[in-house]
Structures are given as structure tokens and as C-alpha cells.
Amino acid sequence: xxxxxxxxxxxxxxxxxxxxxxxxxxxxxxxxxxxxxxxxxxxxxxxxxxxxxxxxxxxxxxxxxxxxxxxxxxxxxxxxxxxxxxxxxxxxxxxxxxxxxxxxxxxxxxxxxxxxxxxxxxxxxxxxxxxxxxxxxxxxxxxxxxxxxxxxxxxxxxxxxxxxxxxxxxxxxxxxxxxxxxxxxxxxxxxxxxxxxxxxxxxxxxxxxxxxxxxxxxxxxxxxxxxxxx
Ligand SMILES: *Cc1c(COP(=O)(O)O)cnc(C)c1O
Numbered sequence: 001x002x003x004x005x006x007x008x009x010x011x012x013x014x015x016x017x018x019x020x021x022x023x024x025x026x027x028x029x030x031x032x033x034x035x036x037x038x039x040x041x042x043x044x045x046x047x048x049x050x051x052x053x054x055x056x057x058x059x060x061x062x063x064x065x066x067x068x069x070x071x072x073x074x075x076x077x078x079x080x081x082x083x084x085x086x087x088x089x090x091x092x093x094x095x096x097x098x099x100x101x102x103x104x105x106x107x108x109x110x111x112x113x114x115x116x117x118x119x120x121x122x123x124x125x126x127x128x129x130x131x132x133x134x135x136x137x138x139x140x141x142x143x144x145x146x147x148x149x150x151x152x153x154x155x156x157x158x159x160x161x162x163x164x165x166x167x168x169x170x171x172x173x174x175x176x177x178x179x180x181x182x183x184x185x186x187x188x189x190x191x192x193x194x195x196x197x198x199x200x201x202x203x204x205x206x207x208x209x210x211x212x213x214x215x216x217x218x219x220x221x222x223x224x225x226x227x228x229x230x
Contacts, residue, residue, distance in 0.1 A: 004042055004223060005049035008033075011205075011221050018209035029209065032077050034201075034219035036061065037226045040068060046222060047074060055079045055098075055217050059086040066093045079161070079198075079217055081135045088112050091120065091154070098123040098161040098198050098217075101137040103148040110154030119154055123161040123198045126183060128176050136162070139183055146192055159196030159214070160184050166203060173204045177211035 011031065019026040034055040035043045043054065047069055054069075056062030057080030066076050077096040082105055090097060091112035100106050100122055113120050124145055127136030137145050142160070149157045160183060164176035177199050188194055200208025202221035209216070220226060 002224065004045035007222050007224065008046065008049050008051065011218055014205060014221075015209060015216065018206040022210050024209065024212075029213065030215045031222075032079075032198075032215055032217045033222045034079065034217050035065065035223060036080075036219065037229065038219075038223045039227070040065065042223045043069065051222070053077060053215075055219075056094075057081075059089050063089050063093050077215075077217075084108055094120065096121040096123070096158075098215075099125045099135060100145070100149060101125050101127070101135055103145060106145075106149045106152055106155060110152035113154030119156040121158050121196075122149055122155045123159050123196055124149065124157070126160050126162045126180055128162050128164045128179065134163070139179070142183060143187060143190065146187055150192065157192065157194070159194040159198065160187075161198035161215075163201070164199075164204070170204070170207050174207040174211060177204075177208050177213070181212050 015029055016026040030053055032053040032055040033046045033051045036057040043065055053075045055077040075095045077098055078090050078094045079098045082099055084105055087105060087108040091109045097120055109120055124142055125136040126142060127138050146157060149155055160180050162180045167173045180199055181197060184194055184197055196215060197213050198215040200213045200216040202218050205216050
């Protein structure tokens with residue numbers, strides 16, 4: 001089976017190949033390895049191969065990995081849907097949360113973040129699909145949520161995150177990412193100091209890089225196919 005280190009080199013090659021025509025520096029793009037449901041050995045392999053950032057969708061699985069690999073050995077990104085009864089563990093163990101879509105969750109995270117820790121780095125998840133079950137804040141409600149998050153002392157608002165619908169046609173994929181970029185540009189004009197666009201996964205990272213993604217969340221292309229859910 002292909003090793004994580006080989007897959008990682010391949011993904012870094014794809015990022016560089018997409019960055020050059022876009023006039024972007026590949027070193028300014030952070031690769032987050034999304035390790036949900038992957039065996040711990042593959043996650044360890046990723047760390048050994050030089051991955052500095054990991055993304056987790058499930059609180060309990062994520063905390064187990066952080067404890068196994070060491071919180072200080074990588075940056076840990078929570079990217080899944082977050083229920084209010086799970087915020088305490090996220091506030092304690094993670095460095096980033098990409099999936100903020102309501103102020104209630106943001107307030108809890110801010111209150112529960114230790115005063116001794118750095119503020120949690122936050123992205124607001126934008127809902128691009130008309131399906132509330134998929135999570136995310138509707139685009140028109142993002143400015144108000146951003147204003148609320150920006151006031152919270154335990155959080156630092158960094159940017160926007162999105163998971164567009166998969167399209168076989170890369171130009172449609174790119175149009176979805178462009179919407180997120182425009183929304184972020186509008187917020188910056190309104191005075192928010194944003195520096196992050198968390199968008200692009202294994203199948204569409206090229207389109208995301210072309211539209212300015214600064215964080216790519218890559219699962220299967222780095223770690224291989226995910227085992228079926230338990
Ligand atoms: C699973 C997941 C990813 C990674 O998806 P791949 O297609 O395996 O790269 C990225 N972002 C989110 C929010 C996910 O749930």
C-alpha cells in the first residue's frame with residue numbers, strides 16, 4: 001500500500017502546480033491532514049513525514065489523537081459539526097475551529113477557553129448548499145455572526161471556511177470558492193482583519209488554490225481511503 005509520506009509528497013506537488021499559475025507562493029498555503037476515521041498509525045506516519053496540522057471531525061476521536069500524538073507536536077483543527085455539549089473538550093484541546101456557524105457555540109468556546117491559552121483561532125463556516133443539515137451559516141448572516149465572534153476574548157476570528165457541493169465540472173467548483181472569497185473581501189472592506197480561507201479538499205484543491213485558499217483540508221489524498229464508519 002502507498003505510504004502516507006508518498007501521498008503527502010504527491011499532494012504537495014499538486015499544491016505547487018496549482019499555486020504557480022495563480023501567482024501564489026505554495027509555502028503560504030497550509031496543508032491540514034484530515035485524519036477522521038483513519039487508523040492512528042497513519043496519523044503518526046503523517047506526523048513523522050512532516051505534517052504540522054491535523055483536522056478532526058469528531059470530538060472524542062480528535063481528543064484521543066491529540067493525547068496520543070501530543071498536543072504540542074502539531075496544530076489541531078476541529079472541522080466537524082459541533083454540538084454545544086461538546087464545546088468544553090474542543091476549547092481545551094484544539095488550536096483552531098473551522099466550523100463556527102452560530103454565536104451560541106462561539107460564546108461557549110470563548111468562555112471555556114483557558115485564560116492561559118492562546119485564543120482559539122476561528123473560521124466561520126459558510127453554507128453554500130441550501131441544506132441546513134450540512135451545517136454552516138447562510139452567506140447573508142455571516143457579517144452579523146462575524147461581528148459577534150470578533151467581540152469574544154477567548155476567540156480570534158481568522159476567516160471563512162466552506163465545503164461546496166462536489167461538481168465534476170471544475171469551473172462550477174471554482175465559482176463556489178469564488179463566492180467565499182468575495183464574501184471574505186467584503187468583510188475585510190468592512191474592517192475585519194481576516195487572513196484565512198479554509199477551502200479545498202482532496203478532489204478540488206486546485207480550484208481552491210486558484211481562488212485564494214490559505215488552508216486546504218485534505219483527507220484521503222494524504223492518508224488513503226477511509227475505513228467504513230463503525
Ligand atoms: C472529510 C473532510 C475533509 C477531507 O475530505 P477528503 O475528500 O478526504 O480530502 C475536509 N473537510 C471537511 C469538513 C471534511 O469533513
